[in-house]
Amino acid sequence: MRSIRPKTLALPLFLCIGSLAAEPSLKDTYKDKFLIGAALNPSYYANETSPRSQLVKTQFSSITPENVMKWEPIHPKPGQYRFEAADRFLDFGVKNGMFVVGHTLVWHQQTPKWVFEDEKGAPLTRDGLLERMREHIHTLVGRYKGRIKGWDVVNEALNENGTLRDSPWKKIIGDDFVQKAFEYAHEADPTAELYYNDYRLEVPAKRDGAVALVKKIKAAGVPVTGIGIQEHVTPVWPASNDLEASITAFGQLGLKVMITELDVDMLPGSKKFGDADISRREAADPAFNPYPKELPPEEQQKLARRYAELFGIYLKHRGTITRVTLWGINDGESWLNNFPIPGRVNHPLLFDRALHPKPAFGAVIDAASR
Ligand code: GLA
Numbered sequence: 001m002r003s004i005r006p007k008t009l010a011l012p013l014f015l016c017i018g019s020l021a022a023e024p025s026l027k028d029t030y031k032d033k034f035l036i037g038a039a040l041n042p043s044y045y046a047n048e049t050s051p052r053s054q055l056v057k058t059q060f061s062s063i064t065p066e067n068v069m070k071w072e073p074i075h076p077k078p079g080q081y082r083f084e085a086a087d088r089f090l091d092f093g094v095k096n097g098m099f100v101v102g103h104t105l106v107w108h109q110q111t112p113k114w115v116f117e118d119e120k121g122a123p124l125t126r127d128g129l130l131e132r133m134r135e136h137i138h139t140l141v142g143r144y145k146g147r148i149k150g151w152d153v154v155n156e157a158l159n160e161n162g163t164l165r166d167s168p169w170k171k172i173i174g175d176d177f178v179q180k181a182f183e184y185a186h187e188a189d190p191t192a193e194l195y196y197n198d199y200r201l202e203v204p205a206k207r208d209g210a211v212a213l214v215k216k217i218k219a220a221g222v223p224v225t226g227i228g229i230q231e232h233v234t235p236v237w238p239a240s241n242d243l244e245a246s247i248t249a250f251g252q253l254g255l256k257v258m259i260t261e262l263d264v265d266m267l268p269g270s271k272k273f274g275d276a277d278i279s280r281r282e283a284a285d286p287a288f289n290p291y292p293k294e295l296p297p298e299e300q301q302k303l304a305r306r307y308a309e310l311f312g313i314y315l316k317h318r319g320t321i322t323r324v325t326l327w328g329i330n331d332g333e334s335w336l337n338n339f340p341i342p343g344r345v346n347h348p349l350l351f352d353r354a355l356h357p358k359p360a361f362g363a364v365i366d367a368a369s370r
Contacts, residue, residue, distance in 0.1 A: 025059055026060065026350075026364060027060055029365050033368065034314065035324070036059070037063060038063060039065070040089065041066045041067070042068065044056050063098050063100055065102075065103055068089055071110060071115065075139075078114060083143065090148065101260075102151040106153065106177070108168060115132060126172060126174065133184065151195065152195050156276075160203060163209060164213075182194055183222045194225050196213065200276075228261075231261060232265065232275075233265070234265045235303070243313055247313075247320055247321065257317070258321065258325065262310070264303055266302075267291070269288030284343070288341055303347065307367075315370075331353050
């Protein structure tokens with residue numbers, strides 16, 4: 001694999017040394033600061049001796065499953081669980097001494113319709129859905145007790161204005177569904193860290209909504225360990241002061257703060273920066289797919305500067321920030337190639353399509369010593 005030397009921000013210098021061991025390591029560079037994580041698809045842990053696995057082991061101290069623990073794949077039908085992929089993911093992380101995150105227990109996406117319905121297809125009652133939620137949480141959190149160290153308990157429950165999203169969870173159970181999910185997760189593993197996770201938490205009204213939500217849960221005596229700021233960002237959004245205000249506000253609640261899904265969308269056309277609502281679509285236009293082969297050098301530098309800026313902020317708030325997780329390893333497999341416009345070529349991560357580190361990788365390494 002090609003290597004990139006530190007201090008590459010102005011002039012990237014690629015060295016062909018062909019050895020992963022000689023590569024600067026993100027996890028080693030940041031070991032006294034915070035965990036460095038990545039969301040993995042199964043190709044990264046299918047074969048422990050593959051270059052993909054080696055790269056994860058060398059570079060990352062924490063892993064999150066991109067999809068295999070979501071309700072749809074792991075609990076596709078009533079009474080039917082499919083644990084194989086999740087078990088393999090967890091074994092890989094535990095064996096290699098990584099902090100393994102569970103993602104995600106309660107979400108309105110990637111959750112089958114039957115979850116909210118009775119056998120006749122009519123909406124479940126509050127008690128019926130609470131029982132189903134409890135059973136799902138106890139089954140997953142119980143199975144992985146002591147090995148999954150932290151769970152994204154509830155994902156994306158808030159609207160942009162800070163109110164609760166009108167999801168089937170809220171419609172059927174009511175506003176306390178978030179609190180109930182945390183309660184059940186805590187029952188199932190009292191030692192696990194429990195997180196609320198969402199996008200665009202840098203927006204003031206949504207930040208305030210998250211603060212109010214967590215305060216209410218804690219006031220009811222139910223533990224919340226941290227808030228995950230997803231951080232699907234662009235070169236210009238969010239402004240540093242908004243990001244910092246959210247980190248500070250959440251930290252002041254006595255919570256750990258994690259950056260849980262970091263990537264930087266380099267393509268034009270996005271009308272709503274950072275909005276990771278996966279049902280959102282925008283119309284295709286060749287003008288919105290300007291780098292179908294590779295990212296030009298000046299854009300690589302723009303990406304590197306953005307990563308340097310973001311890590312500068314995370315470092316300033318270390319202590320509060322306990323983990324920074326990237327949403328994927330290489331550009332070719334990022335969800336941003338298909339969102340919000342399918343079939344584009346995006347370049348949001350630290351490794352390119354050939355798994356080579358990009359200038360942004362060097363910028364993240366360099367940021368630690370600034
Ligand atoms: C959200 C979810 C993730 C993932 C991303 C996009 O942010 O939390 O699990 O689905 O969208 O892939």
